Amino acid sequence: MTPWTFFLEHRSxxxxxxxxxxxxxxxxxxxxxxxxxxxxxxxxxRPALRNISLGIASVFQTIPSLALFGFLIPIPxxxxxxxxxxxxxxVLYALLPILRNTYVGxxxxxxxxxESAEAMGMTEAQIVWRxxxxxxxxxxxxxxxxxxxLTIGIATIAAAIGAGGLGTFIFRGVAMVSDAxxxxxxxxxxxxxxxxxxxxxxxxxRLSVA
Amino acid sequence: MNTKPAPLxxxxxxxxxxxxxIGGISDDSPHALxxxxxxxxxSGETLVLLGRSGSGKTTLLRLINRLLxxxxxxxxxxGLATSDWDAIRLRRGIGYVIQDAGxxxxxxxxxxxxxxxxxxxxxxxxxxxxxxxxLTLVGLDPQDFAARRxxxxxxxxxxxxxxxxxxxxxxxxxxxxxPFGALxxxxxxxxxxxxxxxxxxxxxxxVFVTHDLREALLLATRIVLLQAGRIIASxxxxxxxxxxxxxxxxFAASLGALPGAPA
Numbered sequence: 001m002t003p004w005t006f007f008l009e010h011r012s013x014x015x016x017x018x019x020x021x022x023x024x025x026x027x028x029x030x031x032x033x034x035x036x037x038x039x040x041x042x043x044x045x046r047p048a049l050r051n052i053s054l055g056i057a058s059v060f061q062t063i064p065s066l067a068l069f070g071f072l073i074p075i076p077x078x079x080x081x082x083x084x085x086x087x088x089x090x091v092l093y094a095l096l097p098i099l100r101n102t103y104v105g106x107x108x109x110x111x112x113x114x115e116s117a118e119a120m121g122m123t124e125a126q127i128v129w130r131x132x133x134x135x136x137x138x139x140x141x142x143x144x145x146x147x148x149x150l151t152i153g154i155a156t157i158a159a160a161i162g163a164g165g166l167g168t169f170i171f172r173g174v175a176m177v178s179d180a181x182x183x184x185x186x187x188x189x190x191x192x193x194x195x196x197x198x199x200x201x202x203x204x205x206r207l208s209v210a
Numbered sequence: 211m212n213t214k215p216a217p218l219x220x221x222x223x224x225x226x227x228x229x230x231x232i233g234g235i236s237d238d239s240p241h242a243l244x245x246x247x248x249x250x251x252x253s254g255e256t257l258v259l260l261g262r263s264g265s266g267k268t269t270l271l272r273l274i275n276r277l278l279x280x281x282x283x284x285x286x287x288x289g290l291a292t293s294d295w296d297a298i299r300l301r302r303g304i305g306y307v308i309q310d311a312g313x314x315x316x317x318x319x320x321x322x323x324x325x326x327x328x329x330x331x332x333x334x335x336x337x338x339x340x341x342x343x344x345l346t347l348v349g350l351d352p353q354d355f356a357a358r359r360x361x362x363x364x365x366x367x368x369x370x371x372x373x374x375x376x377x378x379x380x381x382x383x384x385x386x387x388x389p390f391g392a393l394x395x396x397x398x399x400x401x402x403x404x405x406x407x408x409x410x411x412x413x414x415x416x417v418f419v420t421h422d423l424r425e426a427l428l429l430a431t432r433i434v435l436l437q438a439g440r441i442i443a444s445x446x447x448x449x450x451x452x453x454x455x456x457x458x459x460x461f462a463a464s465l466g467a468l469p470g471a472p473a
Contacts, residue, residue, distance in 0.1 A: 120301060
């Protein structure tokens with residue numbers, strides 16, 4: 001059986017898995033952004049919280065993904081078998097690039113710009129929303145792009161705990177020792193990652209100035 | 211704040227035995243950047259703070275618009291100590307120009323100039339008219355420059371926009387921290403001459419920081435010389451060079467050191 005014939009015979013199943021995969025990634029990214037962005041804003045002026053949150057987010061990055069999925073299964077409410085556990089794990093992985101880039105973007109601004117903003121009589125909130133945030137946006141988006149690509153890859157492993165998605169084909173292919181079945185999961189996953197990269201790079205370029 | 215002082219006294223700035231130190235809360239020897247400064251800056255004066263790097267001139271400037279609060283004494287602006295001023299209100303009435311201009315890279319030239327009027331919620335027509343007026347005042351054709359972004363300007367042009375932005379809401383006081391320091395000598399001389407004429411016309415109270423005696427002599431109505439955080443001389447430009455003090459002489463010698471200058 002060639003990969004192509006397998007692909008043709010199972011195209012509706014593959015499409016369904018791709019959509020499930022995409023939904024997993026989008027859900028996880030939406031939650032990670034909803035946590036990472038505000039937290040990144042918050043830690044600009046709070047060094048203690050900054051060290052703790054960046055530290056915790058870094059620790060999760062060091063845990064091998066298969067192990068993290070395993071660790072989460074016995075935890076009540078967020079654990080168990082299925083999509084919910086997978087989303088929790090994906091959020092934990094996506095958090096660091098978003099949080100770190102938000103913080104770096106907001107703080108890596110020309111000091112002369114911040115000094116004149118302050119000296120012109122802008123309030124702290126005006127400086128954040130009209131100066132820091134628009135200037136940090138390209139860096140923040142780069143973090144979101146990194147996190148998205150990372151999440152698309154890691155989400156394939158989520159199939160191991162019954163979350164579905166393209167990983168289902170990969171695990172099945174490994175068990176069947178069939179390259180064709182593995183590729184049916186791996187190729188769409190790679191394509192998703194490439195498309196996400198292209199789309200998010202384009203948005204990044206559109207929004208960056210100077 | 212309910213009784214407004216007389217208009218003439220409004221733009222005066224007074225340093226009353228001002229000291230600004232850093233450290234000293236945890237370690238026992240606070241380091242004073244400026245010590246026991248007393249000085250009255252009158253309305254309409256162009257006061258140049260002259261001194262070497264680290265002499266405390268920028269610190270004095272930043273004490274005026276409350277970017278710093280004195281650790282001893284008081285800085286009084288328009289009859290009110292800076293510690294009693296609302297920092298935002300105080301700063302919106304004081305123009306500020308720094309060496310790197312500090313223009314917002316994501317704003318157009320017009321938006322940069324319009325910053326304080328926008329914050330002050332002027333109506334759009336009034337802002338547009340003011341931007342036109344100011345760009346023309348600083349020698350930039352509004353047609354050509356209003357829609358550009360700062361990265362599309364030369365250093366001299368950026369500094370002109372910086373001056374226009376500082377003047378936007380017509381503040382009575384203008385603070386300038388080596389505004390022409392990063393420019394090439396030809397552009398610098400050009401901007402100094404133009405600014406000198408502009409300053410005379412506008413009648414603002416200007417406090418100008420520089421380490422360049424030539425610039426001080428050109429722009430100042432009074433020069434205050436700082437050394438190690440203390441005022442060591444204060445004189446009109448025509449009398450300044452006659453002061454018998456080693457630091458004044460050192461600055462005077464820097465004039466003669468220029469190649470081609472008469473010995």
